[in-house]
Amino acid sequence: MSSTLLLIQLLNGIQLGVLLFLIAAGLTLVFGVMGFINLAHGVQYMIGAYLTVWFYGMTGHFGAALVLALLAALALALFLEFAVFRHLYDRDHLDQVLATFGVILFLNQAVKVIWGPVPLVISPPEFLAGTFRLTENLNYSIWRIAIIVIGLAIAALLWFLVTKTRIGMLVRAGASNAEMVGALGVDIRRLFMIVFGFGAMLAGFAGSIAAPIYSVEPGMGDGLLITAFVVIVIGGIGSIRGTFIAALLVGLVDTLGRSTITDILKLFLEPSAANQIGPALASMAIYILMAAVLFFRPEGLFPAQGRRA
Amino acid sequence: MRAAIPALIAFVFLAAMPLLAEFWGGSYVTGLVMRAMILAIAALSLDLLIGTCGLVSFGHAAFLGIGAYTTGIAITEGTTDLATILGITIAISVLFALVTGAISLRTHGVTFIMITLAFGQMLFFTFSALSAYGGDDGLTLWEGAHAYGAFEFEHGLFYIILGMLITIWFLLGCLREARFGRVLLAAKENSTRMETLGYGVFGYRLTAYVIAGVIAALAGVLIANEAEFVSPALSAWQRSGDLIIIVVLGGMGRRSGPVLGALAFVGLEESLSSLTHDWRLIFGPLLIFIVLFAKGGLASLFERRQA
Numbered sequence: 001m002s003s004t005l006l007l008i009q010l011l012n013g014i015q016l017g018v019l020l021f022l023i024a025a026g027l028t029l030v031f032g033v034m035g036f037i038n039l040a041h042g043v044q045y046m047i048g049a050y051l052t053v054w055f056y057g058m059t060g061h062f063g064a065a066l067v068l069a070l071l072a073a074l075a076l077a078l079f080l081e082f083a084v085f086r087h088l089y090d091r092d093h094l095d096q097v098l099a100t101f102g103v104i105l106f107l108n109q110a111v112k113v114i115w116g117p118v119p120l121v122i123s124p125p126e127f128l129a130g131t132f133r134l135t136e137n138l139n140y141s142i143w144r145i146a147i148i149v150i151g152l153a154i155a156a157l158l159w160f161l162v163t164k165t166r167i168g169m170l171v172r173a174g175a176s177n178a179e180m181v182g183a184l185g186v187d188i189r190r191l192f193m194i195v196f197g198f199g200a201m202l203a204g205f206a207g208s209i210a211a212p213i214y215s216v217e218p219g220m221g222d223g224l225l226i227t228a229f230v231v232i233v234i235g236g237i238g239s240i241r242g243t244f245i246a247a248l249l250v251g252l253v254d255t256l257g258r259s260t261i262t263d264i265l266k267l268f269l270e271p272s273a274a275n276q277i278g279p280a281l282a283s284m285a286i287y288i289l290m291a292a293v294l295f296f297r298p299e300g301l302f303p304a305q306g307r308r309a
Numbered sequence: 310m311r312a313a314i315p316a317l318i319a320f321v322f323l324a325a326m327p328l329l330a331e332f333w334g335g336s337y338v339t340g341l342v343m344r345a346m347i348l349a350i351a352a353l354s355l356d357l358l359i360g361t362c363g364l365v366s367f368g369h370a371a372f373l374g375i376g377a378y379t380t381g382i383a384i385t386e387g388t389t390d391l392a393t394i395l396g397i398t399i400a401i402s403v404l405f406a407l408v409t410g411a412i413s414l415r416t417h418g419v420t421f422i423m424i425t426l427a428f429g430q431m432l433f434f435t436f437s438a439l440s441a442y443g444g445d446d447g448l449t450l451w452e453g454a455h456a457y458g459a460f461e462f463e464h465g466l467f468y469i470i471l472g473m474l475i476t477i478w479f480l481l482g483c484l485r486e487a488r489f490g491r492v493l494l495a496a497k498e499n500s501t502r503m504e505t506l507g508y509g510v511f512g513y514r515l516t517a518y519v520i521a522g523v524i525a526a527l528a529g530v531l532i533a534n535e536a537e538f539v540s541p542a543l544s545a546w547q548r549s550g551d552l553i554i555i556v557v558l559g560g561m562g563r564r565s566g567p568v569l570g571a572l573a574f575v576g577l578e579e580s581l582s583s584l585t586h587d588w589r590l591i592f593g594p595l596l597i598f599i600v601l602f603a604k605g606g607l608a609s610l611f612e613r614r615q616a
Contacts, residue, residue, distance in 0.1 A: 031419070037419060037422070084597055084601075087601055088600075088601075091600075093365060093418065093419055093422060094359070094365050094553070094557065094561075095557075095600050097365070097367070097422065097550075097553065098553060098554060098557055098596060098600045099596065099597045099600040099601065101550050101554070101596065102592075102593040102594065102595070102596030102597040102600070103593065103597065104593070105589045105592055105593035105596065106589065106590060106592075106593025106594055107593075108589070109587050109589035109590050109593065110590060112587070113587050113590070226426065226430065226546060229423050229426070230423070230427065233419075233420060233423045233424075237419070276438065276440065276441075277438070279438050280434050280435050280437070280438030283434035283437070283438070284430075284431045284434050284435070287427040287428070287430050287431045288431070290423075290424070290427050291412055291424060291427055291428070294412070294415070294416055294420060294424050295412055295415065298415055298416045298420060
């Protein structure tokens with residue numbers, strides 16, 4: 001494989017990693033602070049993408065569509081928190097998995113009913129559309145670069161919020177020991193709602209910016225949700241730093257795995273066997289990574305400090 | 310004993326089903342009931358993990374896939390003898406359960422849920438990549454397995470499935486009451502205490518994990534023979550979710566729970582989907598409602614209320 005192709009795959013991997021980070025950040029905070037497994041987090045990503053396409057059709061302006069979609073996604077998230085999730089915080093993980101699975105079933109089907117089962121497409125805003133020359137004969141999409149830049153900026157903002165502000169301090173304290181934070185007089189329910197709304201908006205935002213490059217279809221969040229869970233488990237639950245590193249790691253391993261494993265296998269095996277095993281092994285790469293990490297460090301790479309298992 | 314009554318009633322009803330279907334529904338209904346019974350077998354095995362051990366496995370459908378694909382591949386390659394297929398299935402599922410169980414059981418809580426999910430996904434992608442055996446599209450079986458003529462009887466497969474269901478239900482019930490099951494139940498309450506008392510909790514749990522895996526793989530063999538079709542979707546994570554739903558719907562850790570849960574699940578799916586194409590719009594909220602308000606599942610409806 002040529003070095004330019006490798007460069008493109010590297011960029012694609014980072015872009016996927018950044019997108020995963022946006023989804024996983026909310027997931028890990030919600031789980032870290034509230035001990036709440038939200039399978040429906042991937043649905044927020046899907047809703048973000050659909051609403052962006054929808055508002056884009058109405059307003060014809062990507063920026064406006066993005067803002068409207070985020071507000072609508074936030075409203076939906078707060079409604080779900082109020083109607084369903086709030087009643088699950090004290091339940092065991094099994095109940096949480098099941099009830100949020102029910103939310104997935106409902107919303108996936110609702111999206112199919114409203115917008116139809118056919119994948120929708122949307123183009124990025126004009127000034128970020130198109131490609132630029134990476135090398136003499138290779139172009140790279142500007143929008144993907146934009147996603148990387150936006151994602152890194154949000155990661156920096158999150159780092160600032162979590163480590164330098166009062167609310168961030170409370171979130172970190174909550175991830176270590178939510179009961180103690182509540183006992184010290186912090187309105188823990190309100191903190192939950194802020195974290196939850198913020199996390200859902202991040203996932204919705206990921207959906208919005210992913211809409212121009214992936215097909216917008218019912219169930220598009222499911223696969224990514226599972227990958228996001230892999231990310232937070234590898235990174236260590238409740239840790240933003242761990243999630244960021246794990247997201248990039250998973251993005252790179254997945255993307256590079258898909259483009260190189262078959263070729264690498266061809267060095268050892270017959271081409272036909274390599275073509276058989278390669279794709280399967282590539283799809284499995286991130287799960288193998290996760291199993292390996294958990295085997296050696298059951299708490300993940302960077303567990304939140306002081307967190308009790 | 311009382312807790313077993315709902316399941317026993319269900320078994321009598323199931324045994325009469327092929328006769329009843331003569332008047333109403335025909336082979337469509339018997340097919341549906343066979344599917345429900347197979348799901349009940351898989352759910353019984355999952356309840357050994359969830360209800361008895363307190364281990365929420367989110368990758369149990371992987372074992373269904375192992376059984377189904379072993380059958381599918383064996384038949385495609387010309388091995389149709391059921392005993393041979395069962396032997397291979399048991400060997401593979403024991404091996405898979407030992408390896409994945411030994412790794413998964415090092416973790417607990419959410420991490421256990423996630424790592425079992427990861428192993429399930431690995432198998433899902435493996436099956437999807439078997440391009441010689443249908444890949445993503447799955448594999449149609451042009452003939453079933455041979456069991457010394459037992460399948461050739463009218464409703465032969467039906468009664469074999471029912472027989473297996475009753476046997477496994479009975480054996481798992483005994484296992485739960487036996488010392489083995491009591492150690493697991495106690496470890497679910499407090500594993501540190503059991504360790505201190507000198508029980509090797511890890512070994513007990515790994516044994517339970519292997520038993521559950523083998524039973525689910527047997528259910529997979531039955532699925533392949535009933536549907537005459539196997540596909541990667543059998544071991545998708547949504548399938549594992551379905552199995553958890555069945556266990557909770559029926560009432561986890563309850564003698565009759567998984568059997569009632571599987572019958573109710575298939576019945577619900579069938580009646581809702583005949584009502585509207587978009588049945589998930591009803592099923593999703595119903596599931597939330599059940600989780601929020603109906604603790605103990607269907608089986609608890611038959612228990613004597615305690616003041």
